[in-house]
Amino acid sequence: MTASRVATCTVAADREFWPTVAGRVLAFAAALEMRARDLRAVQVIVPAWSHASCLRSALQRQIGAAFVPPRIAVWPSAMASDEQPLARQAELFAALRGNAWVRESFGAQPAALWSLARGIAQLCDELTWAAAAGASGEVDFEKFSDRLQASLARHFHRRAARVLQPQAQLVLQLWRARRSVDDGAVRALRELAARADANRAPLVYVAERLLDHLLDHRVDQATDQDLRRWECALLQRLATHAPVLLIEPDVALAAATQPILAAAWPEIVGADSTVPIAERAATVRAAAMPLAIIGADSLEEEATAAAQQVLQWHHAGVQSIALVALDRLTARRTRALLERAQVLVRDETGWKLSTTSAAAAVMRWFDLVAADLYWRDLLDWLKSPFTLADRAGKANEIATFEQAVRAAGALQGALAFRRAIGEAGTGEVAATAARAGAREVLALIEAQVTLARRAGARLAAHARALQGALVALGMRAALARDPVGASVLRELDTLESELAPVAGRASLAEFRALLAQRFEQIAFVDSGISSPVVMVSLAAARLRPFDAALLIGADAQHLPQAPAEFLFMSNAVRAELSLPTAESAQRAQAAQLASLLATVPRVIATWRRRHGDEANSLSSLLERLQFVAVQAAGDDLLRRPQRAEFEVAVAPTQRPAPQAPQLLPARLSVSHCQSLVDCAYQFYARCLLQLRDLEDVIEVPDKRGFGRTLHQVLLHFHLEWQHRELHLVAANDLAASLQAHARAEFDPQIERTPAMLSFHRRFEGLIAGYIAWLQARSRAGWHWSAGEESIVAELRAPGGRTGGRTEGRTGGRAGERGAGRVSELRGRIDRIDRRSDGATQVLDYKARTAADLSSGLIAAGEDVQLPLYGLLAHAASSAAYLSFDRARDGEPGVKLLAPKQPFAPLVAGVSQRLRLDLQRIAEGVPLPAIGAATVCEKCEMRGLCRRDFWELAAAEQQFPQSVPSP
Ligand code: SF4
Numbered sequence: 023m024t025a026s027r028v029a030t031c032t033v034a035a036d037r038e039f040w041p042t043v044a045g046r047v048l049a050f051a052a053a054l055e056m057r058a059r060d061l062r063a064v065q066v067i068v069p070a071w072s073h074a075s076c077l078r079s080a081l082q083r084q085i086g087a088a089f090v091p092p093r094i095a096v097w098p099s100a101m102a103s104d105e106q107p108l109a110r111q112a113e114l115f116a117a118l119r120g121n122a123w124v125r126e127s128f129g130a131q132p133a134a135l136w137s138l139a140r141g142i143a144q145l146c147d148e149l150t151w152a153a154a155a156g157a158s159g160e161v162d163f164e165k166f167s168d169r170l171q172a173s174l175a176r177h178f179h180r181r182a183a184r185v186l187q188p189q190a191q192l193v194l195q196l197w198r199a200r201r202s203v204d205d206g207a208v209r210a211l212r213e214l215a216a217r218a219d220a221n222r223a224p225l226v227y228v229a230e231r232l233l234d235h236l237l238d239h240r241v242d243q244a245t246d247q248d249l250r251r252w253e254c255a256l257l258q259r260l261a262t263h264a265p266v267l268l269i270e271p272d273v274a275l276a277a278a279t280q281p282i283l284a285a286a287w288p289e290i291v292g293a294d295s296t297v298p299i300a301e302r303a304a305t306v307r308a309a310a311m312p313l314a315i316i317g318a319d320s321l322e323e324e325a326t327a328a329a330q331q332v333l334q335w336h337h338a339g340v341q342s343i344a345l346v347a348l349d350r351l352t353a354r355r356t357r358a359l360l361e362r363a364q365v366l367v368r369d370e371t372g373w374k375l376s377t378t379s380a381a382a383a384v385m386r387w388f389d390l391v392a393a394d395l396y397w398r399d400l401l402d403w404l405k406s407p408f409t410l411a412d413r414a415g416k417a418n419e420i421a422t423f424e425q426a427v428r429a430a431g432a433l434q435g436a437l438a439f440r441r442a443i444g445e446a447g448t449g450e451v452a453a454t455a456a457r458a459g460a461r462e463v464l465a466l467i468e469a470q471v472t473l474a475r476r477a478g479a480r481l482a483a484h485a486r487a488l489q490g491a492l493v494a495l496g497m498r499a500a501l502a503r504d505p506v507g508a509s510v511l512r513e514l515d516t517l518e519s520e521l522a523p524v525a526g527r528a529s530l531a532e533f534r535a536l537l538a539q540r541f542e543q544i545a546f547v548d549s550g551i552s553s554p555v556v557m558v559s560l561a562a563a564r565l566r567p568f569d570a571a572l573l574i575g576a577d578a579q580h581l582p583q584a585p586a587e588f589l590f591m592s593n594a595v596r597a598e599l600s601l602p603t604a605e606s607a608q609r610a611q612a613a614q615l616a617s618l619l620a621t622v623p624r625v626i627a628t629w630r631r632r633h634g635d636e637a638n639s640l641s642s643l644l645e646r647l648q649f650v651a652v653q654a655a656g657d658d659l660l661r662r663p664q665r666a667e668f669e670v671a672v673a674p675t676q677r678p679a680p681q682a683p684q685l686l687p688a689r690l691s692v693s694h695c696q697s698l699v700d701c702a703y704q705f706y707a708r709c710l711l712q713l714r715d716l717e718d719v720i721e722v723p724d725k726r727g728f729g730r731t732l733h734q735v736l737l738h739f740h741l742e743w744q745h746r747e748l749h750l751v752a753a754n755d756l757a758a759s760l761q762a763h764a765r766a767e768f769d770p771q772i773e774r775t776p777a778m779l780s781f782h783r784r785f786e787g788l789i790a791g792y793i794a795w796l797q798a799r800s801r802a803g804w805h806w807s808a809g810e811e812s813i814v815a816e817l818r819a820p821g822g823r824t825g826g827r828t829e830g831r832t833g834g835r836a837g838e839r840g841a842g843r844v845s846e847l848r849g850r851i852d853r854i855d856r857r858s859d860g861a862t863q864v865l866d867y868k869a870r871t872a873a874d875l876s877s878g879l880i881a882a883g884e885d886v887q888l889p890l891y892g893l894l895a896h897a898a899s900s901a902a903y904l905s906f907d908r909a910r911d912g913e914p915g916v917k918l919l920a921p922k923q924p925f926a927p928l929v930a931g932v933s934q935r936l937r938l939d940l941q942r943i944a945e946g947v948p949l950p951a952i953g954a955a956t957v958c959e960k961c962e963m964r965g966l967c968r969r970d971f972w973e974l975a976a977a978e979q980q981f982p983q984s985v986p987s988p
Pocket of ligand 1: 700701702703704951952953954957958959961962963964967968969
């Protein structure tokens with residue numbers, strides 16, 4: 023075996039690279055007496071599949087006729103990929119979990135442990151590749167271990183660095199322990215050696231790495247870093263059986279022909295970098311520079327400028343355009359803008375599976391299992407298109423389920439949801455079927471949650487249980503129908519098969535963390551898109567002769583990009599062992615950039631000048647180019663972002679004023695009447711369209727929740743004492759009773775939402791004040807008569823007063839459509855008190871301040887709730903709010919507030935106005951959005967009426983024929 027048969031040549035990594043390589047291949051074949059039109063006997067290995075077409079096209083152009091191309095291949099992906107076998111990661115995970123230092127440092131964080139296991143698996147592979155030094159490509163573990171130990175001893179002797187020593191030793195131990203296991207780099211090396219031994223075809227090998235002059239790159243030198251040791255060994259092994267031609271892409275050669283590049287980056291061309299840049303720039307004569315730089319003020323501006331540029335190139339007939347995604351966020355936005363402009367982008371970088379809705383549906387399943395079916399997660403998961411795909415009535419079932427959960431305030435747990443569905447009441451046949459379906463769905467989920475929890479204690483068992491759940495929950499079929507979903511399924515199948523032989527215990531949380539890590543690593547690439555616009559990484563753009571390229575996000579943070587933290591070994595140790603270092607990773611990016619600029623005739627870099635308030639620097643590599651360009655040609659390369667200009671006709675948004683007489687219901691509620699007074703459009707949306715916000719399950723209790731509980735406590739308290747003269751009962755007894763009723767209502771809620779405790783305390787503070795008020799009222803002859811009464815009253819012709827009828831405490835349903843005639847008013851009265859002289863007062867409990875309530879009572883007819891209660895309870899001689907605020911500074915916090923005006927005329931005036939307004943609506947007058955600012959602030963219809971869009975423009979609009987009447 024000799025190295026003499028490896029012929030080597032370097033080729034400038036510029037636009038002529040592939041034509042030159044094609045020429046070398048033809049010369050290589052000719053030397054072996056092969057015909058140019060039949061190259062099938064030659065094997066060519068290229069760095070990436072995208073290069074195969076570059077070579078074929080270049081050969082075609084040179085041969086100029088039909089020909090049989092050489093066999094083109096890339097090295098097996100095991101060498102380039104970061105992928106690590108799962109079984110191996112699982113073994114390392116178990117080993118790390120048992121290590122005292124790891125336990126102390128990472129605790130019980132499965133995600134951190136999996137990440138560590140993966141990092142160590144990669145490091146072990148790096149060590150194996152680096153140790154494969156001999157011509158045979160075999161790994162000399164002992165010799166390399168000695169080198170590693172010596173290096174660690176040298177570099178970790180200082181106190182500050184000593185803390186790294188045990189961790190590096192741990193890695194060394196794990197690496198040595200796994201040397202006999204045939205996986206990862208060990209297996210890849212063995213397979214390559216076997217392939218090399220079997221190969222008899224003449225081979226052309228196009229090296230992956232770009233050469234620059236900082237590195238010694240001769241194939242026969244043991245210190246070589248650029249062409250890796252194992253590559254050297256392998257080529258020599260191949261050369262024992264057949265001729266081998268090594269072609270090395272040389273950036274230095276490419277940059278040397280571009281004076282600006284050579285002056286800006288002397289290290290790449292091997293020039294003296296100690297010469298000041300100003301002196302180097304002075305030697306450059308005016309030269310064309312294929313680069314412009316666009317500085318933007320925001321992400322949107324940068325993405326728009328990038329998209330605009332692509333559209334310009336596209337319209338100018340540029341054949342192939344690269345979007346180099348240095349900053350993925352901005353690049354994604356650019357892609358979205360282009361897609362909006364009907365220009366598809368072939369994204370070779372792909373989307374992480376973790377960002378897809380398909381993977382999210384799978385991960386959400388684990389959240390449900392872990393959090394005992396938390397309601398928000400459950401609703402999200404149920405609404406995913408990847409769940410319950412086989413249920414025909416899914417939409418109705420889920421809607422029913424959601425309404426039940428929200429109405430009951432069920433937070434989590436199958437029991438609470440079952441109860442919520444049970445409480446949802448009865449109705450038509452369709453609703454009953456949907457409820458039965460919702461119950462069935464819940465039972466299905468509950469069964470799978472139980473299976474997931476009892477799956478067993480091995481990773482394989484959890485993977486199997488997940489597969490079972492996917493089938494049972496109708497997820498597998500839905501995922502299979504979607505391209506991204508199919509990719510997710512492939513990952514899950516791989517996971518199941520690779521984990522099958524793995525022994526050792528693992529919890530469900532540990533399995534979930536492993537799955538999350540996989541989804542984070544795997545990208546989905548949509549291979550179905552064909553487009554001249556391609557999104558690539560900087561590394562993937564190398565040696566590809568695009569006609570134009572955009573570097574998106576070319577700031578100091580992204581170009582060059584700092585490599586991820588190296589685990590356990592300092593850069594100095596890594597350099598000594600010929601492992602990649604931070605410096606070499608950054609230098610590789612500089613070489614890739616130089617090659618891109620030498621290859622692509624039009625390059626534009628975009629960057630954001632600011633991140634919020636902070637300045638954001640341009641890439642230092644580009645700054646150097648800029649400096650030289652200014653000196654050489656007086657051009658700083660900076661360009662302003664361009665924006666397309668459009669003619670847009672001004673069309674102010676109109677204040678809405680719909681007419682809808684046909685939508686008037688037969689029955690109105692008191693709150694709808696208040697809407698009619700506040701804003702006619704609010705009435706239209708709430709009452710006529712019957713729109714309403716979905717109720718939220720109360721997780722952090724608010725005043726509304728407090729108000730509801732307050733009503734229940736007072737109702738039960740007064741039902742207990744309804745036949746007693748309260749001023750004759752000891753205040754302590756009344757207070758004790760009220761406290762007991764409060765506990766009965768608040769305690770279950772506090773158990774579910776502990777924050778309710780503060781409202782319980784607030785209520786307890788009001789008890790003394792309320793009892794005092796109650797006893798004074800009792801002494802004045804008042805007693806409680808009824809509570810939570812639902813009453814329906816007839817709305818007669820103007821001028822008449824109506825008589826109400828009680829519906830009971832459950833309340834009535836909103837009436838059917840009245841074909842333009844409202845005949846009934848309904849309301850629920852908190853409390854009716856009667857006095858010994860026969861007077862009746864309607865009371866409404868409010869958990870609001872007295873000041874707040876009294877301001878609404880000043881103008882007659884603004885607050886119509888109390889007068890309309892008077893209309894409902896026709897015998898009422900007065901009505902008032904009972905405010906429950908906070909007891910503070912000697913104030914009891916309980917106060918009665920009645921309208922200032924005489925009650926009977928107030929009721930008559932309000933009911934007269936209501937009838938007239940309803941009559942006018944029935945006649946078709948418009949219902950404009952005319953809410954006052956204080957009303958609009960709290961109005962949930964603000965988005966619908968577009969209040970914020972017409973507010974200024976429509977200030978002058980008049981609605982002489984609209985309601986409410988003046
Ligand atoms: S936001 Fe104001 S104007 Fe719009 S519907 Fe509500 S109350 Fe009326």
